Amino acid sequence: MQAYIAEVQDILGRWALAEADQLVVLCLPTNCSLTDIGSMQKPELDQVLARGACITSLDRSLNILYASQYLIRRWLSQPNSHSYFINRTALDVLKSDDLEKIRQVTQLMAAWSAGNY
Numbered sequence: 001m002q003a004y005i006a007e008v009q010d011i012l013g014r015w016a017l018a019e020a021d022q023l024v025v026l027c028l029p030t031n032c033s034l035t036d037i038g039s040m041q042k043p044e045l046d047q048v049l050a051r052g053a054c055i056t057s058l059d060r061s062l063n064i065l066y067a068s069q070y071l072i073r074r075w076l077s078q079p080n081s082h083s084y085f086i087n088r089t090a091l092d093v094l095k096s097d098d099l100e101k102i103r104q105v106t107q108l109m110a111a112w113s114a115g116n117y
Contacts, residue, residue, distance in 0.1 A: 008052040011059045016073050017091075024095045026051050050099055054106040061106070061113035084108060 012022045023030060027047050062072045076094075079087040084104065093105050111117060 004049075004052065008055050011055055014059075014069055014072075015076055016069075021091070021095065025055070025091075027097070027099075047099065051102060054099075054102045055094075058106045058109055061109035064113040065109070082108075 008026075009022070012025065017025065020030065023032060027044075059072075062075065066072045066075060076090045079085070079089055081087065085093065090105060093101050096102065
């Protein structure tokens, strides 16, 4: 599990998210540290792991669609005109409390990266 958590942290770092944003994306309290994840209990750990799965899947899709980390970071941080986003940024959706919204973004990007849109 430590390797998985390290992979998620690596992705969030490549996305250049501030630690505060990383905590929000993973649905962790602000007084938590990313190193505390390994000692968490259910159901909080389940939430973090589910969000981590979405992050790794989303990162795979983004790396197919965009040639550089700069473009990925730009996609994450700029308002999106797609009807799902309604001019919100992808990061706004990822910071949502609603795991289902995050899953929908992940599925949307997986479809786009597969050429289905």
